[in-house]
Amino acid sequence: MPISTADLQYLGKTTLDEFMRNAPVDQVSVDTPLLKKLMERRKTFLGAKQNVVVNIRKSHDSNFAWAYGEAPVSFNKRQTTDQAAFPWRRAVDGFYISHDTLFGNGIKVREGERREYKVEKNEKVQLLDLLNEQMEAFRIGFNEKLSLELHRDGTASADAVTGLDSLIALNPATGIVGGIDRSIATYWRNNAATGIASTSAGALATAMEAQWRKCIRNGGSPDFILAGSSFIDAYRQYAVTVTNNTNAGKVKRIDAGVGSGTSTGLYFKGVEIIWDPQFEALDALDSPTTPWEKRCYFINSKFMEFRDDDLDIVSPTRPYNILALYQMINMRVALVLKRANAHAVLSIA
Template sequence: MPISAPDLAYLGKVSLDEYMRNTPVDQIGVEHPLLKKLMAKRKLFLGAKQNVVVNVRKSYDSNFAWAYGETAVSFNKRQTTDQAAFPWRRAVDGFYISHDTLFGNGIKVREGERGQYKLEQSEKIQLVNLLDEQMESFKLGFFEKLDLELHRDGSASSDAVTGLDGLIATAPATGTVGGIDRSTALYWRNNTATAIASGTAGALADAMEAQWRKCIRNGGTPDFILAGSAFIDAYRKTVTITQNAESGSAKRVDVGVGTGADTGLFFKGVPIVWDPNFETLDALDTPLIPWEKRCYFLNTRFMELRDDDMDIVTPVRPHDVLAMYHMINLRLALVLKRSNAHSVLAIA
């Protein structure tokens, strides 16, 4: 028996909905650590004309002074806040399966009403297998691309979201972020230390210590450290491990640290997470400061992903194409609420 086109579209939408809506955090795993962290703390935003706007405190404008007797007290007019506006952008992806492809898998599609045709058991199995493969590939591809774009600075397209490279910049004294000019707004610059001579004894540790203190001074302890392979290797070589021998027992020596994608390395008790996408970004953009040489001290209290939740869509097929179409829409913005609570480091 064949299946009707409306029933096919319905089954496809249900399958896509199950794959996409409730799996962003759990299914990404350690392969996309930045996206995993952001999705874990994501917040929904309602419709906005063009920007997600946050209020930021730029100064206290204190008029503190000492006074005695009849010393006049001076008063000032204060403007302690500013608004940072981050344009939301729409991420989309879509695919189709032609009716002939379905027919080649033993599924015949008719243009009848829903319920007019019903699948045989063998056709149900074939359809489920075909949809599973399509949906799995669709999901993995969407999140892979989304993760990469959340790393980049947004300059690749006028419709791209501003990601980590734009918000926590390696040259934080230039550019406009959230509508605020960093060349004049000193409070809106992130911390940075580049060209660190990691081959010099103590240089890397000293630079990390200095940047850590700057982050703490401006908002508290970073809770997420993201780094590339070259930086992690340089840091690993600065660590000296002392082993205490136990007489009477066999010894096991393992030069490797950590397990799997977990580096097993820490700084100030915070795990240093390896981001395998840094290598992809180097090949994609060839930046002046390679991603693989970078390390980010991030405070996720002051950086968050805002989105309007995924919209699962089944467009009506064109009149001249026999196929089933599916797509998703996701409006989002990566919002920076405090810049100087973060730092980016890079070895030479």
């Protein structure tokens, strides 16, 4: 038996909803570690004119002084807060399956209302198998592309979200982030160390130590370290010394390939260094002066948030002259920086 266009559209939407609804929170692929980490503190936002606005403390304006006897006390008018505004952007994706493709898979589509035709059990299995394959590829592709764009600086398109490359910048003394001019607002600059001579004895570890202390001075220890292949290789080769005296004199098994997947098994200050496979794709895409593969980010996730308005699953009405099932998703997103100097970026020469 055929399936009606209304039933097909309903089935397509419910299948897509099943695949996508909780995917950004619970089912993010392990090869997108930045997105996975951001989703741990994901927050939703309601309708906003064009920006997600956060209040930030820019100073304490302390008027502390010593006094004795009748020495006058000085008073000052304090303005300790400011607002940072991050424009949200709409991420969209969509696909279609032609009715001829469905027919080639044993599913005949007829114009009609819901329940006008009854699909046989074997036909429904074939249809769900086809939809599942389409939805799985759609979900993985959307997540990977969203993660990739959250790395970039937002200049590739007027409609692109401002990402990691801008929020934690290699040159933090320039640019406007969240509406605040970093050339003036020194408190709004992240920490950075570039051109580190990684092959010199102790240089890499010393630079990492210095940047870590700067982050601690401004909000606590980073809890997420993200790095590219070249940086990780340099850290493993020149900054890590392994000593093993346990059960001296007995045969031991030593594996130089520590870690698994994106988990490197390498740590700094007790925080594991996570390898980001997308750094290579970013280098190929943007050819930056400082390659992503040579970078390392110290991130304090308390002060960086992913905001979105949740997924909107849509089944558009097909054009009058095209026989196909159309499916799409919308999601408005913003990457919000709440404190700049709690983060750092390093790069090796």
